Amino acid sequence: MLQNDLNITETLDVNALWERQDTMAVFSVLIMVVILFGNGTVVISIIRYQHLRTPTNHFVLTLALTDIMLALSLPYHTVSYVHPFLTKQKYACLWRYISYLLPCGTSQTHVLAITLDRYLSVVHPLHYSSLMSTKKVFIISGLLWLYSSALGFVPIYWNYWDGHSACNLNIVFPVGYMIILVVQFFFISIIVIILYLKVFAIAKRIQKGIMKPDNGITPGPTRKKFKNSRSLLLYGIVVCLFCFLWTPFFTVVLIQMLWFNNNALLIFGRGFTLLGLTTSITNPVTYVFLNKGFHKAYRDMFHLKKRNIFVKKQQSLPHADFIKISTYNGNLQ
Template sequence: MQNLEEAELCFPQLLNISCKKHIRPQAEAMFIYIVLSSISLLTVALNLLVIISISHFRQLHTPTNLFILSLAVSDFLVGLLVMPFQILLTEPCWLLGDLVCALYYLLNFITLCASVFNMVLISVDRYVAICDPLHYPTKITAKRVQVCVFLCWGYSVFYSVMFLYDNLKQPGKYNSCYGECVINIIGPADLVLGFIIPISAITILYVRVFVVAVSQARAMRSHIISVTMKHSSTVTAKKSELKAARTLGIVVAVFLMCYCPYYCVSLSLVIGSSTEALMIFVAFFNSCLNPVIYALFYPWFRKSVKLIVTLEILQPHSCEANIL
């Protein structure tokens, strides 16, 4: 009887202060590990292709693509560091200690916050490009974009440390027994500052972008016959901006569909439940979907991936390749 009790504890030698195990069937555990590990590897590989593409090819060094690059970095970190630890959290016991638990949640918060505010920056970029195209080149410059990206990541780190300060100062403070990985945050404040406010900004900006884009598309169709060769470059530029707005709009919409369920579950106060764990992975899966959207809607991404996979980027002056 004693052996059976010990087998059900995370740390049998600690007995009463050790968490009880809830052991899954071996087949179910293997299935979860294989699926989640595959998603993690796919997320890393796809976002690495985005990072290499935009970093290597000079034609892709545009303000909009710098925002996409920043988003790809956060998605890459999710696949490389956050997802593997989240897989370990599906186990009955946390065996890596209180400090690693706190650092995992810190990294989780940083990447999540960075993703949300990168989406805000992308929405602002498309808003200016569509609603104020004449001033876009002067308002959205490469240097300003770099500063915005730097501030985005700096704020993400600051925000995450502030919300997890108590947990980082004393790791394991909120664990009720050995073998747990539990943190405590001010849920409503995080919901408002980390999700509701930025998501509201994204929604308002994209509603405005959608209205203007539709009116521009109608104007272009009604005047397409009267367009002369002199203005054809302007029309082409407008089409390019509208296509970029549509593609990035899909990215934002998918982002909302993946992250909203998690925050709704958090709001319903079922933290720590199996439902919450499922919603967390739905949110993380967004990091894998973004590169897939680029592959479907951006020809330059497909061309750059071909050059990367065939190792043609190793050739001299390959960064000057025409992929647009």
């Protein structure tokens, strides 16, 4: 009788486990599809439409690409969780975590780049075009990719893999390496928030005529440009959401590494990973609602109504004036 009860209990536990695993797998696939569609649309828009090829949007393009990389890592990460035997091999285990830590780190550095770009556009609007030229933006982005890739692949050579332990982040990856990742995230987050608070404060003062940018010179369009602060609001939302939604994950990692580790924290860690991935979903939505350039591009790509109205309005602007305004403001049009 006791043996039968044990068999029934074991069967129920196995069924419940498979139900949770199936639910997680389906949820991960849905997230992946949404992320790929949203960020794929962003990439196509920037490549296809010339008015979206701005210095700031080059960093946005990188964010979209890293989000796509994160989405593509989901199936392998999910399968590794459902079938742990797949990560019994050293490099299969390491890639399980590198595949999302690397694009996450690249996103962090480019979030900082976007913030610095917006800061320069507000503090030095007259010199913005020379400070953030296309060539300089490509160089900056290339260096950020190089740094993030080098840091992301460090565990290939520095790890605690012994072939017997479970493939858990806090076991296989060295404490020192994870502390570097955590410190980098919180350092960038603090810098981003401080800079954006300063940007909004400066923009508000300029709008009220209290402060004059660029050595006291206040040209006519300066105050006018701040009447529409959608550009600042757009990137403020993007970078702040990234920082806030990834904070729980890195907080749990820090607790695991420095103080204690248990199954509850592992569960929270997986949940907070999905929370961080929601930024990959919200970014494209934010672009289309707060940026007229993306809004017009989306209408054109998906052949939505009123497309011709937007095109005619764009064509009605003299091309030279449009370029001049875009260069001067350092904002997306």
